[in-house]
Each structure stands twice: as C-alpha cells, then as structure tokens.
Amino acid sequence: MSIKIENVSLGGNKTTQLISLQNEQLTVELVSFGAHLYRVLAKDKNGLLENVVLNVTPISDLATDLQYFGVTVGPVAGRIKNAQIGDLKLEANENANSLHSGSQGWSFQEWAIETQETAEAITVTFTYTDEKSGFPGPIDAKVIYRLSGANLSIEFVGESPVASYFNPTNHGYFNLSGELKANIRQQELQITAEHILATDVELIPTGELLAVAGTAYDFTSAKKLETCLSELPNGLDTAFVFAENAAENTVSLFDEMSGRTLEVTSAARSVIIYSASGWNRDTQVNNKPMVKELGLAIEFQEIPDTPNHPEWGSVALLPNVPVSKKINYKFGVK
Template sequence: MERIRPFGQLDDGRAVHAYRLGGDDGICAEVLDLGGILARLQVPGANGRVDAVLRLPDARAYLADPAYLGILVGRYGNRIGGARFSLAGREHALSANEGRNHLHGGHLGFGRRLWDVESHTADTLVLRLRSPEGEEGYPGNLDVVATYRVHGTRLELLFEARSDASTPFNPTHHPYFNLAGDANVPAASQVLQVPVAGVLPVADDLIPLGRVEPADGTPFDFRTAATLRSKLGADDPQLRVAGGFDHCLVLEPGHACAAQLYSPHSGVAMRIDCDAPALQLYGGQGLARQHPGLGDGLCLEPQDYPDAPNHPGFPPAVLRPGTAYRRRILYRFGCPGCDCAWDDVAAALARA
C-alpha cells in the first residue's frame, strides 16, 4: 500500500489524500487530510488482520456524511444547547446544525475542513488547522495541531492548541468501532467496560439537564464489563429519549483507562487511555438510516462535558489566551482470543 494516495477532491477542486501509518507487523492506519479522518484502522486479530473502524469510499462521501465517521471534532465536541453561550459577559451565537442546537463544531467544524500536513513519516502524521475568529460563531483565532502516531499495537492522537481569545474548546475523536472486523456483526455484541462515576441525563433534544446522576443500578453502569445488548432491554427513560445510548458518562476521578472494548467474535480488544473527565457513549443507532448497508459501529469519545459553557456547575471547557492546550488519546490493542473471560481480556490489554 502506498504511503500517500489520492482520496478524491473537494467541490473547489482541492485534492484530498490518505496518509498511511504503521506497517504489517502491528497497526496499520490511514488518515485523511480532510477532517483528520481516521479512514482505516487494521489491527492483528486471532484469524488475521481486522478492520476495526467503519469507513467510507472517498472524500465526497465523507463530506456528505451526517454521522461524523472518524473525524477530529472541534471546536466543541458534542452539543451546545440553543447554539449560544455567554463568556465574560458577552453572548455568542453559534451555527445551529442540529435543530436549534450546535453539534460537533457546526456545519463544517474541524471534520469537513482540509488540514495542512506539517509532516508525515512511516509512523507519524502531523496536521495543522487555523480556525479564525468568528468561524461557526466562536471567538478568537484558534491554532490546532493534531498528531497521529502508530507504535506497535498502539495508536496515539495528540491535540495541541492555542487561542488569542477565550473560547470554548472541547476536541475529541469520532471513529465508529466494530472490533469484530465484520460490520454486519452487531456493534452491541461487543463487551464494554468503563470506570463510570455518573451519567449526564439529557432532555428530548439530547442537551444535558445540568446535573450528574449516579450510574449505579442503571443501564449506564459499565463498571462491570457487559455487552451493550444486555443493557438495551432495560425500560429506562433515558434510553427511550435517545433511542439507545447517546450519553456522556462521567468517569471516576484519577482514572488512567477511560474505556475497554472487546469483540468475542474476532478476539480483538481495545483500551482507551485519556485524562478527559468524561466519555460520550454513542451506540450508533442512527447509522442504519444515515448509511444503509454500511453496518454497525459504536463511538467512545473522551471529552469534557457537553454544553458546559451553559452550566456553571460543570467543569469549565474554555481555552484562555496564553494557555497551551494538550490532550492525548491513546488506543491500545490486544488479541486475547475469541470468547475469552474478561480477566484474560483486561490482562492482554494491560500488556498492550
């Protein structure tokens, strides 16, 4: 496979390229300069290499994608209610791209912009983007660097940013994972473990109500590893609101691991390490409507709290001028084998 290959073009004729990272003995990834999209991720499985994320065929398909497959999300991941917020006594109106609300940075956000390639080697890709003052309604000129790095069975994503004015900032990553290597295998059959401390309940439009509720005794309690399918049958009002899982899980303080995911079908397991305070769990229930025939996948998005600029009780998610932002998301892959006990899965990931 080529290290750089054409991947289509934008409406204005600019070319989009896919950049290969890694090799044949570990992870192999392809990342687009369009949106920093993780367009392919192959990992070693029990019976050969496994495609671990859902993908689309070309740049135009990603530009038209309503499901945000694989993108770097920004400026603000998740939702901001009413597409507005106040900061330092001034109200800012954002682009409303999900009804009256603002989702994943707006109409274009980071995920439909062509990033500059600063450098590319066999295992590293460094992308840079400037988001100017007023883009999607945000204050401040924001400079963002996103670095993808493959080493062995690990994929690292590092966000770094600076702004010349205070601005809400909550970048995250939006791959749809199906570790079975077969998108026709239900994503809900994957086994998930998350160090959950609480959950943010949401209104009908999926905007947080402004409080943290205990996860104990609810379908959102993934402290003990379980399939999503085993939870979906619960008669829970929050599952009814979202049509499944589309909720922000508040993580235990001091956690190192944000989530672990395992496919008994392929024997592949993944651990996500990140110091973000929360993790958005999206079960992918909209995919069948948005992309008929694409298959199943779920999202695990380390992030700050959604709609934090409108809830003084939530931890702030504002980047101040003169402050350097840095957040690392590390995906670690192992292959304990098919139909393993969870202790064996966790042990394999601890070694990964």
C-alpha cells in the same frame, strides 16, 4: 514501518490526502479532510489483519458526511444549549442548539499535514487555523496522530490570541468483529464511570448527574452490549462522567469471536458512547449499507455544554496559552 501518501478525490475539483501508516501490529489510514481516522487494521487472535473502524465509502462522500465517522470534531464537541455561551452566539445546526461546532467546524475543513518517522513511531501532524467555526479566534489547531506498536494516540493542541473554547474529540466508530462481520451487540463494554449525564429530549444536559448503579447504564463491570441495548429502545447516546479525581479514564471493548480487544484511555472528564440504535439514514460504510448498531462511537471529551455549567470545570482557551488533550487507543487480543 512505512508511510504512504496519495491524493484522492472529494468530488468535483476537490482533492484530499489519504495517509497510510503501517508497522508490524497495525495499519492506520488517515484523511486530511477533517483530520479523519479513516481505517484501522488490527490482528485477530489468529493473526488476521482486518479493519475495525467504520469508514464512509466511497471516500469522496466524506465531503457530505454529517454523521462524523472517524472525524476530528472541534473546536468544541457535543451540544451547546441554544447555540449560545454568554454573549457569544453560535450557529444553530441541530434544532436551536449547536452540535459539534456547526457546519464550519473542524470536521469539514482541509488540514495541512506533516509526517515524521523514528525507529519507535510514526507521527502525522495535521494543522489548521480556524477562522470559520464562529468561536473566537483565530484558533491555531493541531491534531497529532502517533502510531507505536499496537498503540495509536491522538493529541489535540489549540492556541488562540484571544479567549476562546477548546473541547475537541475524535468521533470514531468501532466494531472489533473485523470488516463488519457482525454488529456490536455481542461485544463486551466496560467503562470506569459511575455516573451519566442527564439530558432533555434534545440531548441537552439538564445539569444533573445520575448514578449508573442498578441501571442498564452500569458498565463498571464488563458486559455484552446486548444486555444494555435490550433494555434501552433508543440505545446509547450517552455521556458517561468520570470521577473528578481520576488520573486516567478507560473504555474497554472486547469481541470474543475475533479475540480482539481495545482499550481507550484519556484524562477527559467524560466519554460519549453512541450505539447508532436508531439509525435510519442512507449511508455507505466499509462498502456496505450502514445499519443500526453496526458500530460503537467512543468520544472522549470534557462534559458537554461545560461552558454553560461552570460547576463541571472549564474548556476555556486562554489568550496565548496552548491547551493539549489526548486520547490513546491500545489494540490487542486475548
């Protein structure tokens, strides 16, 4: 195993750090700006190591990326209706709503790093004290990446001296073809969720959960994304909601051509699946133009806008009580 850290430019006088982790199974690149998951090189069925994550290029464009490629989103991911929770008023950065904690959220901050290596794993800990997002705080946050074999885990830890909110995620986009050789339509998706979240035209939750059975959103059995996307003109930008009593929730992705598999698991109550089907922005990823359905975002988190829907649970960060959330990514072949 090895760790390599180098300084890279974010444009102007700003620099950030690129951290490369490598073992016999995976190579993982992280960036301290936004605590990014930048690249993951995984083997295909023939042993060829290729990148399966969409990353903004050149790396200096991370400072102005508003599409959240691989970034840590926090302290609260998703949309907050009318940018308001009770008496707390947040920044409205998408119409009248708050999206991904606004322009001063964790995605746009420089994080400090520490690394640790053992015989079994490499761990990188990003730390940041949030006094900018508009959520009560300060919130002392950690994002802990751990690479062990073909497994990569991300743990989010938050603590505050005052009552606040905590519902972070990683906004990674995946494409198992390797180096973006094909779009995602032929890749197979399976989600252990029997409901989706109903939303209005601004993708704000209405409060209703809809059964997926008999609809294009039914991924309880694996099926090619093309099957769903051909029925949904706007593609997927959808919160899949898991059963309350589920111990572990799973999203599985498979690319037949490369043989690569990805199993993403978490105890989080929902996962946002975004297919980028309506993509019309000028962005370079992996040194080529981003086009629609080139990657699939998989964002485990508690149900969006939960603070305004207490019937779904809580994303409260109680005073001086640390909270931890974890997502695990297992790469393989078949």
